[in-house]
Amino acid sequence: YVTANGSKSDRVFAPYSVFKGKAALSVDPFLPTFSKLTSGGVRVDRRGGIMMTFWPAHFALSATEVGSLISLGAKESCEFFHDPSMKSSNAGQVRKSLAVKPQSDGSGYMFSLSVVNNILKSNDRFSIPITAAEFAVLRTAFSFALPHIMGWDRITNQPQTSKDEN
Amino acid sequence: YVTANGSKSDRVFAPYSVFKGKAALSVDPFLPTFSKLTSGGVRVDRRGGIMMTFWPAHFALSATEVGSLISLGAKESCEFFHDPSMKSSNAGQVRKSLAVKPQSDGSGYMFSLSVVNNILKSNDRFSIPITAAEFAVLRTAFSFALPHIMGWDRITNQPQTSKDEN
Amino acid sequence: YVTANGSKSDRVFAPYSVFKGKAALSVDPFLPTFSKLTSGGVRVDRRGGIMMTFWPAHFALSATEVGSLISLGAKESCEFFHDPSMKSSNAGQVRKSLAVKPQSDGSGYMFSLSVVNNILKSNDRFSIPITAAEFAVLRTAFSFALPHIMGWDRITNQPQTSKDEN
Amino acid sequence: YVTANGSKSDRVFAPYSVFKGKAALSVDPFLPTFSKLTSGGVRVDRRGGIMMTFWPAHFALSATEVGSLISLGAKESCEFFHDPSMKSSNAGQVRKSLAVKPQSDGSGYMFSLSVVNNILKSNDRFSIPITAAEFAVLRTAFSFALPHIMGWDRITNQPQTSKDEN
Numbered sequence: 001y002v003t004a005n006g007s008k009s010d011r012v013f014a015p016y017s018v019f020k021g022k023a024a025l026s027v028d029p030f031l032p033t034f035s036k037l038t039s040g041g042v043r044v045d046r047r048g049g050i051m052m053t054f055w056p057a058h059f060a061l062s063a064t065e066v067g068s069l070i071s072l073g074a075k076e077s078c079e080f081f082h083d084p085s086m087k088s089s090n091a092g093q094v095r096k097s098l099a100v101k102p103q104s105d106g107s108g109y110m111f112s113l114s115v116v117n118n119i120l121k122s123n124d125r126f127s128i129p130i131t132a133a134e135f136a137v138l139r140t141a142f143s144f145a146l147p148h149i150m151g152w153d154r155i156t157n158q159p160q161t162s163k164d165e166n
Numbered sequence: 167y168v169t170a171n172g173s174k175s176d177r178v179f180a181p182y183s184v185f186k187g188k189a190a191l192s193v194d195p196f197l198p199t200f201s202k203l204t205s206g207g208v209r210v211d212r213r214g215g216i217m218m219t220f221w222p223a224h225f226a227l228s229a230t231e232v233g234s235l236i237s238l239g240a241k242e243s244c245e246f247f248h249d250p251s252m253k254s255s256n257a258g259q260v261r262k263s264l265a266v267k268p269q270s271d272g273s274g275y276m277f278s279l280s281v282v283n284n285i286l287k288s289n290d291r292f293s294i295p296i297t298a299a300e301f302a303v304l305r306t307a308f309s310f311a312l313p314h315i316m317g318w319d320r321i322t323n324q325p326q327t328s329k330d331e332n
Numbered sequence: 333y334v335t336a337n338g339s340k341s342d343r344v345f346a347p348y349s350v351f352k353g354k355a356a357l358s359v360d361p362f363l364p365t366f367s368k369l370t371s372g373g374v375r376v377d378r379r380g381g382i383m384m385t386f387w388p389a390h391f392a393l394s395a396t397e398v399g400s401l402i403s404l405g406a407k408e409s410c411e412f413f414h415d416p417s418m419k420s421s422n423a424g425q426v427r428k429s430l431a432v433k434p435q436s437d438g439s440g441y442m443f444s445l446s447v448v449n450n451i452l453k454s455n456d457r458f459s460i461p462i463t464a465a466e467f468a469v470l471r472t473a474f475s476f477a478l479p480h481i482m483g484w485d486r487i488t489n490q491p492q493t494s495k496d497e498n
Numbered sequence: 499y500v501t502a503n504g505s506k507s508d509r510v511f512a513p514y515s516v517f518k519g520k521a522a523l524s525v526d527p528f529l530p531t532f533s534k535l536t537s538g539g540v541r542v543d544r545r546g547g548i549m550m551t552f553w554p555a556h557f558a559l560s561a562t563e564v565g566s567l568i569s570l571g572a573k574e575s576c577e578f579f580h581d582p583s584m585k586s587s588n589a590g591q592v593r594k595s596l597a598v599k600p601q602s603d604g605s606g607y608m609f610s611l612s613v614v615n616n617i618l619k620s621n622d623r624f625s626i627p628i629t630a631a632e633f634a635v636l637r638t639a640f641s642f643a644l645p646h647i648m649g650w651d652r653i654t655n656q657p658q659t660s661k662d663e664n
Contacts, residue, residue: 011539014530014649016561029653032180041177063182068299070306078299133566133576137644140568144645145653146303147310151180154655155195155311157320198346207343229348234465236472244465312469313476317346321361321477323486364512373509395514396631403634410631478635479642483512487527487643489652 015053016141023128025111026053027138029145030060034154048149050142052098054113054126059098063150069100070139070146072109077101093118108132181219182307189294191277192219193304195311196226200320214315216308218264220279220292225264229316235266236305236312238275243267259284274298347385348473355460357443358385359470361477362392366486380481382474384430386445386458391430395482401432402471402478404441409433425450440464513551514639521626523609524551525636527643528558532652546647548640550596552611552624557596561648567598568637568644570607575599591616606630 015026032048050061059082061069068078079099085091095116100109108131115124130138147153181194198214216227225248227235234244245265251257261282266275274297281290296304313319347360364380382393391414393401400410411431417423427448432441440463447456462470479485513526530546548559557580559567566576577597583589593614598607606629613622628636645651 011537012532012649012652013535013539013541014652015542016648016650029650031653031655034178034655037179039177041179043179044181063303064297064299067301067303067306071298071302131562132569133562135565136569137561137565137648140565140641140644141648141650143306145650146306148654150182150303150307151178151655152182152195152307152311154178154180155197156314157197157200157317200344203345205343207345209345210347229469230463230465233467233469233472237464237468309472312472316348316469316473317344318348318361318473318477320344320346321363322480323363323366323483366510369511371509373511375511376513395635396629399633399635399638400631402638403630475638478638482514482635482639483510484514484527484639484643486510486512487529488646489529489532489649 016137018128018130018134020128023126024055025128025130026055027051027141028053029149031148032151034151042154044151048151050145050149052111052113054111054128057096057113057115057124057126059096059113061098063146066142066146066149070142072100074106075102090119103129106132108135182303184294184296184300186294189292190221191294191296192221193217193307194219195315198315198317200317208320210317214317216311216315218277218279220277220294223262223279223281223290223292225262225279227264229312232308232312232315236308238266240272241268256285269295272298274301348469350460350462350466352460355458356387357460357462358387359383359473360385361481364481364483366483374486376483380483382477382481384443384445386443386460389428389445389447389456389458391428391445393430395478398474398478398481402474404432406438407434422451435461438464440467514635516626516628516632518626521624522553523626523628524553525549525639526551527647529646530649532649540652542649546649548643548647550609550611552609552626555594555611555613555622555624557594557611559596561644564640564644564647568640570598572604573600588617601627604630606633 013028015028017024017026028051030048030051033045034042035045036042047063049063050066052059052061059080061080065080068080072078077100079097082096082098083091084094084096097114099112099114101112102109108129110127110129112125112127115122117123179194181192183190183192194217196214196217199211200208201211202208213229215229216232218225218227225246227246231246234246238244243266245263248262248264249257250260250262263280265278265280267278268275274295276293276295278291278293281288283289345360347358349356349358359382361382362380365377366374367377368374379395381395382398384391384393391412393412397412400412404410409432411429414428414430415423416426416428429446431444431446433444434441440461442459443462444457444459447454449455511526513524515522515524526549528546528549531543532540533543534540545561547561548564550557550559557578559578563578566578570576575598577595580594580596581589582592582594595612597610597612599610600607606627608625608627610623610625613620615621
């Protein structure tokens, strides 16, 4: 993973992938980065998240969006909007939205990623049905990953083996 | 964190923060301290908890208060009362209470911290709405943190790398 | 904890205790022991559990009894029977039972331990009310502890730091 | 466990076993294998799972099948079909199916493994009743194991003690 001093080491690739015909969804958590404080402690710098990949498009879920997904009721839906160019000169030019909607027959959810790019004049939509069993894997794995992407797994009583990991 | 012998080392800062207009709530677990026993084992000394910060006021949730929050039903409310000067000569002079109440439209909860200080003749109230998704993050992260603030994460079959961590 | 070769080292004491008047309940997980196999692996030897202490009486919950408690519905009750002298010449002389019953007002559960000792001609009963918040702590901490008392926390992808921990 | 370079080391045996008369069911997670990437990271190679053993027959649950079991409602059933010779010349000759059905009295589930072997002209069926408490152990332990069999427990902020574990 990317450590606080910028080196990449031992990045672990363990995506959970779902294939349905030509569509595929792959999910993979990414960790926060930490900064060393002059006081001797460490502080979360850039938050982690969960990367959802509908090849070739990506959508990075924040902790709160993960909270929304893991608490989604059987008949509830949710939608998240991202502007990948936010705070840059291209702000508002690319609009991504991820929608999760229950199937009418109760068999699971439809995940749809829409990417509208005003610069490239493109408008793409990626959809994949996720069964209730696959959604249970996502909910359990996301619940496991949530404290890690928040950095709370560093707050532990386990004896540390090294003082200078960052 | 604060170790049993009093030194502070590698304190990790990973607050989960929610900002709503001028209001902000930040939550952060803190660990128990351990004492070494002459028998060779270790014992939890001072319990850990979860610090809720409504700048500049703080409220430290105990394990049982965390249990109350993570089992809160969608239409239930709860309230905790603390006397930060308990067992000192100022007992009863400062009264803090944290109330968590469901929003009437089902969109989440209102968290309110009230601090009545008879010494300073002050009466402050801090309130922030927490969405259902943010509450799901709190519930999942608090459930993860609970065994850690109780010290149960030290009771593990993982091989220990060092015998003298305290 | 007690390691496979019988030495006690770094036993961690982190009981969760509830005090109600003169009654007290303390709960504390204990770990399984492992044996080294000639093949190079390790096998769980004696199972772990969760020790419930109603001073001075003890009741050690097995994994399946823990499963019963953590899945207990709001209006359900359960009862476990133990014979501490099972398979010895005193079998049947001491009978322990732990009953968990919901309070009629929905405020939590009553935990009662009954110990009938035909040798000492004694018949003791220890009872303590457990609030819904305290039960939520037990359910969350027991769910955390369950894989540890089963030994499943040893089955991990984390790099091991030592080959000879037993 | 089996490491990426093929050596077996420190395999941990910690099955959860249920005995009912002559029938027995034993469950045990197995870990994924990892490959080292030339980029310096590691990638999940062969997925892990949970091995269900009805002596002498085995059935290895995938992550998605585990998701199906842990989200099973009290009155729901599920069934999984495996062809152990899939993609070999014996494809279709052996058919295994695991069925999980709720007991009509609500006391738990019946787990049944059926193995039809056209080569040996055999047709075996293994069934064992699982109580609600035992199912709660399975659900909790499977939920704990799921991120491990997916390899997500490797994605952690904990300082690594060794760079060359594979």
